[in-house]
Amino acid sequence: MRYSALKVIKESLTGHKGWKPVWRSPEPKKHYDIIIVGGGGHGLATAHYLSSQYGIHNIAVLEKGWIGGGNVGRNTTIIRSNYQLPENQPFYEYSMQLWEEQEKDLNYNTMVSQRGILNLFHSDPQRDAYVRRGNAMLMSGADAQLLDQNGVRELYPFLDFKNARFPIKGGLLQPRAGTVRHDAVAWGYARGADSRGVDIIQNCEVTGFQIKDGVCTGVKTTKGEIKANKVAVCVAGSSSKVMSMAGMNLPIESHVLQAFVSEGLKPFIPGVLTFGAGHFYVSQSDKGGLVFGGDLDGYNTYAQRGNLPVVEDVCEGGMAIMPAIGRAKLLRKWGGVMDMSMDGSPFIDRTSTKGLYFNGGWCYGGFKATPASGMCYAHLLATDEAHPKAKDFKLNRFLSGKMIDEKGMGAQPNLH
Amino acid sequence: MIINHPLLGPRDSSEFVYLGDASLMNRPQWKGEEADLVKTEETIKQYHDYLYLRNNPAGEHQELWYHEQGDRSWLVVTRNTTTHNISQVQMAKDVALKTLREK
Ligand SMILES: Cc1cc2nc3c(=O)[nH]c(=O)nc-3n(C[C@H](O)[C@H](O)[C@H](O)COP(=O)(O)OP(=O)(O)OC[C@H]3O[C@@H](n4cnc5c(N)ncnc54)[C@H](O)[C@@H]3O)c2cc1C
Numbered sequence: 192m193r194y195s196a197l198k199v200i201k202e203s204l205t206g207h208k209g210w211k212p213v214w215r216s217p218e219p220k221k222h223y224d225i226i227i228v229g230g231g232g233h234g235l236a237t238a239h240y241l242s243s244q245y246g247i248h249n250i251a252v253l254e255k256g257w258i259g260g261g262n263v264g265r266n267t268t269i270i271r272s273n274y275q276l277p278e279n280q281p282f283y284e285y286s287m288q289l290w291e292e293q294e295k296d297l298n299y300n301t302m303v304s305q306r307g308i309l310n311l312f313h314s315d316p317q318r319d320a321y322v323r324r325g326n327a328m329l330m331s332g333a334d335a336q337l338l339d340q341n342g343v344r345e346l347y348p349f350l351d352f353k354n355a356r357f358p359i360k361g362g363l364l365q366p367r368a369g370t371v372r373h374d375a376v377a378w379g380y381a382r383g384a385d386s387r388g389v390d391i392i393q394n395c396e397v398t399g400f401q402i403k404d405g406v407c408t409g410v411k412t413t414k415g416e417i418k419a420n421k422v423a424v425c426v427a428g429s430s431s432k433v434m435s436m437a438g439m440n441l442p443i444e445s446h447v448l449q450a451f452v453s454e455g456l457k458p459f460i461p462g463v464l465t466f467g468a469g470h471f472y473v474s475q476s477d478k479g480g481l482v483f484g485g486d487l488d489g490y491n492t493y494a495q496r497g498n499l500p501v502v503e504d505v506c507e508g509g510m511a512i513m514p515a516i517g518r519a520k521l522l523r524k525w526g527g528v529m530d531m532s533m534d535g536s537p538f539i540d541r542t543s544t545k546g547l548y549f550n551g552g553w554c555y556g557g558f559k560a561t562p563a564s565g566m567c568y569a570h571l572l573a574t575d576e577a578h579p580k581a582k583d584f585k586l587n588r589f590l591s592g593k594m595i596d597e598k599g600m601g602a603q604p605n606l607h
Numbered sequence: 608m609i610i611n612h613p614l615l616g617p618r619d620s621s622e623f624v625y626l627g628d629a630s631l632m633n634r635p636q637w638k639g640e641e642a643d644l645v646k647t648e649e650t651i652k653q654y655h656d657y658l659y660l661r662n663n664p665a666g667e668h669q670e671l672w673y674h675e676q677g678d679r680s681w682l683v684v685t686r687n688t689t690t691h692n693i694s695q696v697q698m699a700k701d702v703a704l705k706t707l708r709e710k
Contacts, residue, residue: 431663440660444627445688490608490625492688493665498608500621533659589659590652602658605625 230254236565
């Protein structure tokens with residue numbers, strides 16, 4: 192079923208009775224060319240691009256819960272390509288370009304909204320660092336503009352520019368950045384993949400791998416054993432748990448990140464805004480709620496809930512730049528488990544087990560990467576060669592010394 | 608989360624800084640000699656595993672917390688990563704001495 196304006200009008204006149212589920216709920220077959228473990232954004236995007244770009248259709252996506260129930264449905268929906276290393280920035284810019292054509296590609300309204308992201312700076316050295324970052328962005332083909340205080344005032348007149356501790360001196364703007372409706376991304380990719388024959392199997396947890404003589408030939412699941420030529424793991428926060436079943440220890444720790452939504456307010460935040468001196472980033476959803484977040488709780492956890500000190504920290508960050516929101520009520524908060532890597536960068540790679548592939552380590556920035564991650568993982572699975580945009584996302588980079596440590600924090604995952 | 612400090616009693620976890628897996632206390636000994644290339648590579652591998660790889664279990668986890676806003680001691684906390692329930696808190700020093708004695 193293709194969506195069109197005509198179809199919407201027809202349905203609204205006939206009581207919306209013609210809408211059907213947009214993916215099937217099949218039972219698993221005995222054998223697939225490729226099994227993707229994890230029906231999050233990345234797993235579903237991989238299935239979509241494998242079937243649409245690489246002509247492989249005999250694929251299953253195995254999801255232990257329901258698709259969209261993981262981080263893809265828990266994030267604060269920000270997309271941007273404002274990184275600065277040669278190993279990561281071209282990848283994120285590629286992702287941005289895929290976002291720009293996503294709705295057309297999927298024939299699905301994912302509400303890609305390029306409303307711009309503004310990273311505030313509060314001191315002269317920070318401005319210099321942002322100039323450098325902006326230049327790195329421009330060199331990768333992305334867009335970047337440096338705004339002085341007046342430039343920021345035009346966009347956000349209500350900010351606390353004269354804050355005694357962290358006065359706002361300007362900001363780095365990426366106009367093409369923005370937000371995307373996160374669960375629509377999962378559903379859109381699922382629909383695309385399903386329409387080309389991919390089996391999306393929910394409530395099917397992978398409980399082990401079938402590995403013999405260093406070759407992976409399938410998985411064990413709560414719905415029985417399933418064989419495959421290739422098994423592609425893509426389980427975000429559960430990466431260590433799942434890969435340990437294949438006997439692997441990863442350069443990853445699991446940490447919780449919380450997100451918050453306020454009561455609905457009239458539109459007053461036009462884009463995405465980040466505090467440069469603390470942990471706070473915010474945008475306003477189409478329903479009017481302020482969607483915001485901050486830092487990790489900071490300790491290993493698999494519980495999808497955080498603690499109160501971070502709530503306080505995030506709210507203080509918000510009050511430091513926009514005291515106007517002080518009376519708004521916090522409506523909801525939740526947490527998601529992040530696969531925090533040792534250098535803050537991801538992995539899209541084979542493993543030492545033949546036929547077993549790994550995609551993970553996306554930290555708290557993997558939503559923006561969804562399209563490019565799916566495309567590059569699909570490329571790796573189809574051709575057994577790394578995609579040129581993701582060739583440095585290797586599992587052995589800590590041994591070879593080629594870390595991609597944008598923040599320069601070292602092997603301390605909770606600081607990336 | 609409340610951490611029951613062996614010397615100071617129950618303290619809020621926000622007084623602490625979190626380092627990570629307590630296996631970071633067991634740094635491999637540097638035994639490789641320049642001439643012995645095979646041995647050196649083995650040591651590099653050991654250091655790599657020590658520094659970069661983690662068990663990251665879902666369940667009981669022994670981890671290092673530093674009481675920065677308190678008495679500046681290092682603690683080894685045994686905590687469940689699925690429930691946040693803390694079952695044991697020891698002084699890191701005691702744990703290290705015990706390991707030494709057992710060697
Ligand atoms: C609060 C929060 C805010 C965030 N904000 C942003 C942001 O603004 N911008 C941004 O770019 N990123 C953000 N992120 C990060 C982003 O959401 C993640 O990096 C990304 O979604 C991870 O990839 P995924 O969508 O494939 O993960 P998930 O949706 O988590 O998919 C993994 C799936 O694997 C399944 N699974 C696990 N174990 C098994 C098993 N054994 N068998 C079968 N299936 C299994 C899980 O159930 C899950 O559905 C945020 C994350 C959180 C939690």
